[in-house]
Amino acid sequence: MPFSQVILNSIIFGSQLGLIALGITVVFAILRFSNFAHGEFAVVGAYLAFLFSVTLKINFILSSAMAMALTGLIAVVIDRLIYKRIRTEAGLVLLIASMGVSIALRHIVSAIWGADPLSYEGVLTKSYSVLGAYVTGAQLLIFLISAAAMMFFYLLLHKTKLGKAMRALSDNMPLAQARGIHVEGVIKWVWFICASYAALGGILIAWETLLWPELGFLLLLPVFCAVILGGIGNVYGAIIGSLILGFVENLGLYINWSPLLNFFGLFKATSAIQIPEGYKPAITFAALVVVLIFLPTGILKGQKGD
């Protein structure tokens, strides 16, 4: 595999991850808890898109938009039914509630659609060669869509009244309330937007690869790792963290570790030593541990939970 291919894969994976990581970090910034159910929003969104486009034969772009909106609404409903009642409790209580939500959502999906992998129809498989690396049309689109979504989020956060209110809430909720910001209304929008973004991320991942109910759980570790790496609660940190994590995972598999091991004098390695493909999630985990030991607040300054 040429090195340029590794870089390309890293960027694609990073940009998919970023869409999901964004939501986790924003929810943490405003509601002060790690939403373990966020990966499930990605899966629910992707399955809804499957329902609209494959089962009901609606245009793929329209189905994706509908799936995003519907996932956003589901998140708002879950917030009204569950999280709103325990809004003032410690982060731990919300964390456990989100664990329950995550288990319920994942298995509702597998009860409806079954546990076998599915895929969308009509994926763009025509590939282009860029600097020795192969990129499919789908991958190119994934990158462009993610970049556009990130730009949109930046504009939302800095150029609209809602974005200003969201930032105010993340700084100091009681003060924001005292200044007349309709807190519950803003929180509704936060859930809607974050879950829609996660749905988009899920659709793009499923579009490139496959769709199965465990996807959300498998994404949980890399996504949280990206969020912590960038500084939990920091929007730009989540995006940078996702990209870095994309690189860490792919480079970790690509690098020949034997010179490094020889350098530290652990043992004399003569042949190339590479991390087996099966350990890919372990690379993520190793990155997480390194970050927690050396950089617990993340690359960009994050927020403190309880």
Place this chain on the structure above:
Amino acid sequence: MGFLDLVLYFLIMMGIYGILTLSLNLHYGFSGLVNFGHVGFFAVGAYTSALLTLNGAPFLVGVISGGLAAGIVGFAVALPTSRLSIHYWAITTLGIAEVIRLFALNEEWLTRGSFGLIGIPQPLISVFSVRIYPLFYLGVVLIFLAFIFYAIRCLVNSPFGRVLKAIREEDDLALAMGKPVFHFKVKVMALGAGFAGIAGALYAHYITYISPLDFMPIITFVLWSMVITGGRGSEVGSLVGTVVIIVLYNSTRYLKDLFNISGQTVSSLRMVAIGIIIILVVLLKRGGLVEEKKKTFNI
């Protein structure tokens, strides 16, 4: 399988899960450590004991080594995370359980990968007849359960346990009182992981076949539902929670025939029920079925 065998099977499983739930309650209920990777310690105990006994070690040596090995892993996990907040705890422990499962899946020279270990020896199998044996094994499991129950009860009522509860309620306060919070967290993590390891060993010797599929992350969350339903910080609650969830879980077995739906759908719906139970307990009865008796001072 006859009715009696089925009952014995469930009782043994309740005993093993009882140990797991008690140990998770020690982490989460008594010390406030959000451990989302308890199944990892379960796996370490199971594999350690299975590998040792397959190579000729006696049953008790296997079980105790399983506990020790899991304890050491718990100790190692706690070291980098102990100073961090619950959110990091949650994700790190989730990660370590996955890494342990990946190890079992990939290191085929040791664990035979996805084929799993077969023919794990059962203690004193030749002494008892096939019909009586589960009864004997139930006795073994109950002895371990009673021992661990008693150990945890003594522990949480000791000065050590009071510090744990102080850490759970407000770790800054415990620190201000001069308690080495970091040491306490590492110790209790290692201890609880060790108990989970013992449960793993008992599981391996009962089922006699283990593979990475036995240690999927969902088990951790089933354990969480048991701890929460039973009552956070209550030893009796852990046992009640275990029984309630196992009975609920397995009584849905017969829905398949009643409503003519596939087995896969039933098992998904069962997990949906577990998720909803967790949510309902958090929303409606946070203390669980058996609430912890907290000492209060009346002024």
